[in-house]
Amino acid sequence: MDMLWSGWGDPARATPLPGTVVGLLRDLLGVEPCDTAPVTLDGIAVPASPLGPAALRALAGAVSGEAHVRTDAEARIRHTRGKSTPDLLRIREGDVDDVPAAVVLPAGHDEVVAVLRTCAEHGLAVVPFGGGTSVVGGLAPERRRPFVALDLRRMDALLALDPVSRTATLQPGLRAPRAEELVAGHGFTLGHFPQSYEWATIGGFAAARSSGQASAGYGRFDDMVLGLTLATPEGTLDAGRAPRSAAGPDLRQLVLGSEGAFGVITSVTVRLRPVPRTRIYEGWRFPSFEAGATALRRLAQDGPRPTVLRLSDETETLVGLARPDAIGAPDGRPDAGCLAIAGYEGTEEDTAHRRERAAAVLRACGGTYAGQEPGEHWAHGRYAAPYLRDALLDAGAFAETLETAAFWSRVPGLYAAVREALTTTLTEAGTPPLVMCHISHVYENGASLYFTVVSARGDDPVARWASAKRAAADAILAAGGTISHHHGVGTDHRDGYVREAGPLGVEALRAVKRRLDPEGLLNPGVLLPLD
């Protein structure tokens, strides 16, 4: 099934906001119903593809058939940009400035190589396209030349599974649920469940260093990758002969996070875990975000480590966003404090042992057990927040997220600085926001912070958010955070990324890019600035 072209997910699952929430938004943030309806798919005027017959013939040859080269308006609109709020606002207005010249669907590694060769011959840029769920402008390259969206959906096979080593080799176009299904047939799970789980792909997880909601237990996607194959205009790079090695820099870690700028990931070998026999998610309440963060830190540093561990701040808890299917409902009371969710997956014995010992730590840090109901609520709504964003946009609100990570000692300062930057910028622009935050990924040495911002839509929300985002990026870098913990760089974070990596870091990566992609075909301007 294709995703909603103008929003998130399965159109059948879209649900309008409850009237109570609409009222709340109006009273709190001055949100007024939107008076202009979004355009329809048919109503968008897409310019004709700039590709001539020779290029189209060559592309069709590369992917064994013209059925796999699409230039129709719908296919091209569906591959225009990703799913950030600015992306949605623009596509809802029919803005297709970033439309690809064609959508090309290769069936395997060799066809990807052939497409790259063809694009080099015809001066076309190439944008690898997995689930299309980028929220950082990763699918909208600089527009110096036409580009082809390389949709990897036909590359959706489980290539190999080694039950002894507990590894699976997967093609990049596999959506996460299908990948889970394939390995579950052998008794395994990847354990990778980001919010984009239902739509995102294995290749995208690797290219953008995705991190799932169960990262406390299963690790991030870049922790799971043991090997990968990269097709580049200069040939193929294979990395990963052993779990770990002292044979030079880790080439896997050079490809992970390269966001299609170095090549197209055509296979990924990942670590597997047994399907857990037990899953328990439960809630804990803390009197403050600080107390809750200390509890999370203690579990991350000294254990036992839950499989899922997250903590909403006071505002997020109050609004109920900790449980996206219950917004504005049960937790909407001032005594709610800060809600944490702790989840345990594994064997019955191990789960029970960890849960019991973690409870003692959470209690010692000032936590109060809130039962399994909030945990079940969270688990039920865990992939629902992007639908909620569509509903908010429909109701005339603006809603968007951003995220960062830092070492533990910097987390309080980072939290304060980003909230302040977002609140000040948006208030001064006339749309005072609600800024909410949670910690959703913990490490021994630090944690992520994930912010959700809701405000009235106001005039020119794309430009206003861009300026709020710049202020947040400045605050993040000044407070010692990273420009992205798991969304990636894309084009939206590129300036901040350049500041974070430093001139020599950027130059080292540009040297790699020039060697693997000398003509700069791949995702021009994504991750790294153009020359």
Add this chain to the structure above:
Amino acid sequence: MDMLWSGWGDPARATPLPGTVVGLLRDLLGVEPCDTAPVTLDGIAVPASPLGPAALRALAGAVSGEAHVRTDAEARIRHTRGKSTPDLLRIREGDVDDVPAAVVLPAGHDEVVAVLRTCAEHGLAVVPFGGGTSVVGGLAPERRRPFVALDLRRMDALLALDPVSRTATLQPGLRAPRAEELVAGHGFTLGHFPQSYEWATIGGFAAARSSGQASAGYGRFDDMVLGLTLATPEGTLDAGRAPRSAAGPDLRQLVLGSEGAFGVITSVTVRLRPVPRTRIYEGWRFPSFEAGATALRRLAQDGPRPTVLRLSDETETLVGLARPDAIGAPDGRPDAGCLAIAGYEGTEEDTAHRRERAAAVLRACGGTYAGQEPGEHWAHGRYAAPYLRDALLDAGAFAETLETAAFWSRVPGLYAAVREALTTTLTEAGTPPLVMCHISHVYENGASLYFTVVSARGDDPVARWASAKRAAADAILAAGGTISHHHGVGTDHRDGYVREAGPLGVEALRAVKRRLDPEGLLNPGVLLPLD
């Protein structure tokens, strides 16, 4: 204290082989006492330093004083090559073909930068020198131009310690015991205890992706690194603003394992753990290497994970090398089977719980508890094996090690192939060897194999070992292993590394090197082949 110039460690700790072992070596391997005595330090004819007064003055200026630029014979001999057996055999014969032109001792990052600039101006290569413990030719660059050994021993400070985030920033010249002492003052440990522990340095651990004997519990050194600073001829690169990030490829993982070829690591931020309150090491016996390996795999995959976990094969167990201070002694009996050592470090509660549950797994896999005596023996002798090698060389034997790693399903084939390659090559060359092996590092998805080879010295042992090493490298690559699990690449493994990384992998890294070190000053020919 300086290491023995012609061998390992503290000269006062050198001990000759017991007479029983000498007899065993003669009977088993035909080892005859060596009839030529090694040269003395004074007896080595070192050519005059090729550096002229201008270069020496400039170098002295870079490190604030001529006291920190040494061109005397002793200093230069002590910085000639590393500590592989071929290195020792050559230096014992007075072969100083790889002698540096000078030894330069910078006091900090800025002085390193100044030395690099000076070397560029004077056409000198630069070899970063930490503990000097490389066993893969990492300190012997291609001899196209004179080189300076950049000894980092003056850079031995704890720069910062963050008890909340549990991180410490260390200078590269800190030897591991001193680093441990500094962080222990704050209640922490690094948990990094490789065999070279007593002599090796923080910078070397990072540059060569060291892995310690307690890696099952504390991880490898490259797991511990959260940040680092690299001084290059083109400027400074800082990496690591958060434990993990989605902001591009991981630049830390590009520097780790770069073996001085990209720049000089001038600080390393590492993860800390609390000093364990309890340490227990114990022995388990398995009827076969296969049964023991299965037990290790089960613990690595399903837990609980000991802090130390290693398994010697039948030959190593028989010879007693599992306990280097007891070689030829208690375990020298045919019923010894395969000895495993399991160690537990942590709080009392955690240690007891893991130990009890691990015992059940080890028993279920056919293991028999052998008490704490073998564990204590192992712990007592854990840094002694390199001294034993010196004693073997003194007694006329040849002894050397090599190591690899692979995914679990490939481990049995890799084990057989490497043993076969070493045995055949050395037997055909007239020096039938004793080949021993242990697994010393386990991961969910694979393990390392560490081989020890002992034979008669025979004629031209350096050339003979080079050909055995080539055969082993071929076997490793054919069986799907990595060319090095924790020794690194250096010059010895460079050809195998090029085959492992593949042409495009090597080209990507050469592109980085050219950008950071355009004149090719840094460790020429180490890690990457020259242009």
